[in-house]
Amino acid sequence: MIPSSKNLLHHVSTALIKNHDLVVAEELRSKNMLQNHALAMSITDVGWRTLLAMLSYKADLYGRKFLTINPRNTTQTCSDCGHVLTDKNKLTLADRKWTCPSCGTFHVRDHNAAKNILAKGLATL
Secondary structure, eight states, rough: OHHHHHHHHHHHHHHHHHHOSSEEEEEHHHHTTTSSSSHHHHHHTHHHHHHHHHHHHHHHTTTEEEEEOOOTTTBBBBBOOOOBBOOGOOOOOOOOOEEETTOOEEEEHHHHHHHHHHHHHOOOO
16 A cells, blocks of 8 residues: 555544544455456555554544444345345446335435444444
8 A cells, every 4th residue: 555545544534533433334345345356456445454443443542433344235225114125126336326116215325325334333332
């Protein structure tokens, strides 16, 4: 990792921890994600493991809570009703928006996933 990207991770992790009592992140399996050649370079550049490590030690340093959760179905679950998409209508990486077939709620993929990640984190407290 080049020094400037590590510096960026320090700034981001410090800002997140100092400004929030609780930070929840997915425990992504970057090794599995590297098999997707379209994502491989982005994932290795980001330094996800480094960011998680920084969040963890800074949470301890500032007296905050940092949790990682299992990423299973965080994208494929409706944050409103809990419906999990089945194989026949599972989202692909290209699907950025979707409507829940059960309750009709419209979702922006990443926003919906963020709600689910937070809910999983809060459920562990």
